[in-house]
Amino acid sequence: MAQDADITNAPARPGRKWLTLGNAIRAVVLLGVGGAAWAWITREDIAYDIIADELESRGIEAQYKVEKISAYRQVLTDIVIGDPARPDVTIERVEIITQPRLGLPGLQEVRLVRPRVFGRIADGRLSLGSLDKLIYTGSDEPFALPDLALSVDDGRALIESDFGRIGAKLQGAGNLAGGFTGELALVAPNLVMADCSAQGASLFGTVNVDSGKPHFAGPLRFDRLACGETVNLAKGGVELDVLAASDLAVVSGRAAIATGAGQAPAATVAALNGTSSFSWRESLFTADYRLAARDLVTSEGRFARFEADGFVRARDNFARLEGEGTVEGTGLQPGARPGKLLAEAARSAEGTLFAPLIERINGALASELRGARLLADFTFRQNAERLALVVPQAELRGRSDDIVLGLSRAQFALEGEGLPRFDGNFLTGGAGLPRISGRMEQEPGEPLSLRLSMADYAAGDASLAIPALRMTQARDGTISFAGRAFASGAVPGGSVRGAEVPLDGTYSAGGNLALWRGCQTFSVEALALGDLAFGRERIELCPQGQQPLLRYGAQGVSFAARTAPLDFRARMGGAPLHLATGALSVSWPGTLSTSAALVELGEGEDVVRLALGQLDARLEQDYIGGTFAEASPHLPAVPLDISQGAGTWRYTDGVLDLSDVAFRIEDRAAPDRFEPLTAQSAELSLRDGVIRARALLREPDSKVAVTRVAIAHDLSSGAGHADLAVDGITFDSKFQPQDLSRLALGVVANVAGTVTGTGRIDWNARGVTSSGRFASESLDLAAAFGPVKHARGEIVFTDLLALTTAPNQTIRVGAINPGIEIYDGEVTYQLVNGERLEIGGGQWPLLGGTLTLRPLTMNIGESESRTYTVVIEGLEASRFIERMELNNLAATGKFDGVIPIVFDEDGNGFLVGGVLTSREPGGNLAYVGQLTYEDLSFVGNLAFQTLRDLRFNGAEILLDGPLAGELVTRVRFEGIRQGEGAQNNIISRTIARLPLELRLNIRAPFYKLIASTRSLYDPSSLRDPRRLGLIGERGEVLRDQIDQDAVDELDAEAERAAEEELSRQRGDEPAIQPSESEDAL
Known part of the structure; x- marks a missing residue:
């Protein structure tokens, strides 16, 4: 044709x-x-x-x-x-x-x-x-x-x-x-x-x-008619009936068209039929036509019947064409391709608000387009310079008879080599479909312009509205657009309501997208991300330099923005959340940097806080990470404060990893229950909403490893735990308990030994619990009541953070020396809130009897008066003499008593009302050495021999006075008589007839008194605490410990002095000699 x-x-x-x-x-x-x-x-x-x-x-x-x-x-x-x-x-x-x-x-x-x-x-x-x-x-x-x-x-x-x-x-x-x-x-x-x-x-x-x-009448037939790859008709025919004027100046006729199957680009027909009347007169050709295609099929759908009806007019041997007509398609059946594309788009948008919107559009289109009808009017004009097509009205009406797609006052024009122009109004709608209206126009010499608006379209909780959008297309094909969109619905990881998003950017003919030139304001009515819920918030993003905020093209996606300081209020898991940062700059690929970041969760005294002094990052396709400094997390439920946090971080495959982390941890209580600890090379990860961290805590000055910590915390439930492992803290001259806790001051000193143990802290919505179990095989220490050796046992904490133990904790004590060394004792106690030490009592075997410490309460860290009440039962005098190594004395008898030892607020110790009483029938006290004083008179020597062995019916020892000063000891013996070792003479017989009572008052410093008896016979047994620099000349305490180097030096000096004295004594007569008249008496 x-x-x-x-x-x-x-x-x-x-x-x-x-x-x-x-x-x-x-x-x-x-x-x-x-x-x-x-x-x-x-x-x-x-x-x-x-x-x-x-x-x-x-x-x-x-x-x-x-x-x-x-x-x-x-x-x-x-x-x-x-x-x-x-x-x-x-x-x-x-x-x-x-x-x-x-x-x-x-x-x-x-x-x-x-x-x-x-x-x-x-x-x-x-x-x-x-x-x-x-x-x-x-x-x-x-x-x-x-x-x-x-x-x-x-x-x-x-x-x-x-x-x-x-x-x-x-x-x-x-x-x-x-x-x-x-x-x-x-x-x-x-x-x-x-x-x-x-x-x-x-x-x-x-x-x-x-x-x-x-006149001619007959069919024009063809087996196949094809134009390139655009038109292909099979088995067609045109029934012609043509009549010409006698001069052939006028030709007119009719044609009836019938073809078999045909195809055009992206369309096929089962058959094409139609009629036409035409005429030719003086270079003017006119024709009317009525064409009908059966089963017009495209990838978008199938019309059971598609008809075109109109006329065409050609002038100047077809140099100018014009015409008008209508097209009508009925019985539309939508194809699979649009539904498949929309289904793929919905799957791609899964988890966002667009998925339910696209799904609703897909379902509504499938319903509305089934049986839809297309009706359009058109006119056209063409000459050598210009082609113009006008569509006054075009409608695609759905099954509900609503307009699914409509055009009005549409014009298409092409002039010369210029770009095509299109003007016209359009709208979309139909049952369940978005309603969009707009106009496209182009003034001569101006870019193509499109203005549209979309009414609020909703599917479930998702909705989208575009009140106004303007698009222009320049001659180079670049499309510019500006407008705003309002959206609600799901976003990855949460949902948004009332989001207002600016639509501002360009799309070039080369496929490059540029969004948001200049500062843009984004706002939401509500935003939920996991457990995080924001209310009405807004943020202004500004480009860095002259580039747009976001670019997309052959090189991928790039983004660069900066903001003023941010301050957001939200809720997390129902609790108030405060997010704030300093000025923030971010680029992708590129860097992120902000300062003075603050996250606060909760309100009042229950605020969980994380402060960051600085956060920096490098953001690239295969790497997201950086450094942070001055981090200070605060958990009110955990009475610990972390500060000076710094390290590196990386985000890979949904996992946040922190490494080489250093921080300082302190006790929040006042006063501190333990001294600050530090960590280096700690690690932390956040995977699937669970935080896991590991660190080794050290004492900052000595660098002694104190405990290994392993933490796990579930962000979704707010539950977590921390495992503590003490592999072995060794106390020596360079590291003492007071380096870990000042609460140890005044309680213990000079600790030597190793402590091991484990602890655990658990927290959840109901609160925080903690526990621990620590033990030592052997500890030596100095306590207020004397040196302690080989203390051993296990401490079980029911509340580790509060430093509270279970009742009746037991420590086995190898030896304790409150002046007389006693062995193998046992002490029970309970620590409450790290503030109160409840001593349930203690007991030691003592010289054939027992020494018992009565229960007492100590308020740790407070200046207070404390009374240690020592009960002595069945102390054997002979064992005492033996323990004191008083070789020239012998004694018998058993003693019971109570000795209260009181320490005042300043730590000064006193014996107050101490009493030791002998048991019936009394005892014996005798001098068993050989002693004769050279200058002693006959009567004096006789008296000494008479009294060297005494028996007594009762004895009482009263002790009072300061431990660090002059102690008053009052000794009273009753029912005195001669023992078997005394000489029986006129003096003894005279004394035996008398009711004698011996009273002694001794005033001397306590530490000197304890050793004075032995020192009378063995000067080497005496170590003067004044020479050691422990007490002053008046008995006042100067210090409670001395370093080993000074002790070694003093020992060496004492050894030299002893050798010199021994050498001198060998060359002189003894100071004490036997008496020549001893046998006669």
């Missing part, structure tokens, strides 16, 4: 006249007409000469035979016109019937038998070779068929053309001016014009002439 139109509409060449079948017939018949006239005059004698001269004068080369010449009938045979080797026309036989009129021969009929015409169409012009001189005469006379009876018997033609070979056959008879009737057939096996082709084309029908007007 397209080839026919191009051939028909080709512009005429200068000087060309109508190329019609009539002109061709004239040329062929001319031989017979001319020959007949001359034959009538000259008859046969001159026939050859006259015909030859006539053909020669017209420049026509021809061969023929004259079979018969008569007044009424002339016959020529074997006519060949043109080159005999390649003739233009051959005619087997021509018969010319004449009728004399007014004495001249009148042409009545021409009969052509088996004429054969050979021609060519080149550049739109038909050429019959030699006959062109008869056809293209240049005459201006209007065309008219001759008043001539013509009979054609088996006439045929073969036309070679640029489009392919065309064969024709004509059979008919009658007057060409009226009454001619015949049959015409044209055959073109393969026609090609440009990229269009027709295979198996044929035209067959009847031709007749009525009143000089030629």
